[in-house]
Amino acid sequence: MTIRHHPDDATLLSYAAGTLPEALAVAVSAHVALCPRCRHGIRTAETVGGALLDSGSAAEIAADALDRAMARIETRAGGVATPEPLPDVADARVPAPLARRLGAGLDDIRWRWIAPGVRSHEITVSPGSGSLMLLKIAPGKSMPDHGHGGTELTMVLDGSYSDETGRYGPGDVADLDESIEHSPMVDSEVDCVCLVALEAPTRFKGRIARLLQPYLRI
Incomplete structure (x- = not known):
């Protein structure tokens, strides 16, 4: 797999700092699982951040800080959270962080019809x-011309x-x-399957697409 498009440096820094919204963070983690370059960038950012913390002045910590931190990682059932096992997803197109969310390969997904040749x-x-x-999205089909109300990360699977x-091909991310x-158009001979993370709703330019947006949920 040759990856040519990556998340912006600012996006990777936010991911390393833990400040990305969850939807965007899932998309970045899926890309990073396949991309040595971005893994290296995140490790560098974490190292720099750790060095900055080490060089900072000491701050007082509340007496109950540890208890509050532990409470945040407890499960609703009252036990301590443990790493979720990786589902048995035998689909090389699905990176491990996304497999944990889907629990299925792409051929087993229950798709919802939203337009001719387009499912979600x-x-x-x-x-x-x-x-x-x-x-x-089926070969030759395109999405309506649109802009964005915030950051959009699209990763091709x-x-x-x-x-x-x-x-954009497998592993690539449009940030x-x-x-x-x-107006993205599928140029492959097979369906194009993408993971799409939106910070805010899409801004469609066409009147019909705007009217259908509540149904499209994009």
């Missing part, structure tokens, strides 16, 4: 942390598409903000 599958994230979904910013308007 919503992935649950915490309220107020953006939206996360899979989009499956299978197939490929092209737009005004370039061509877009409010300044970008585009």
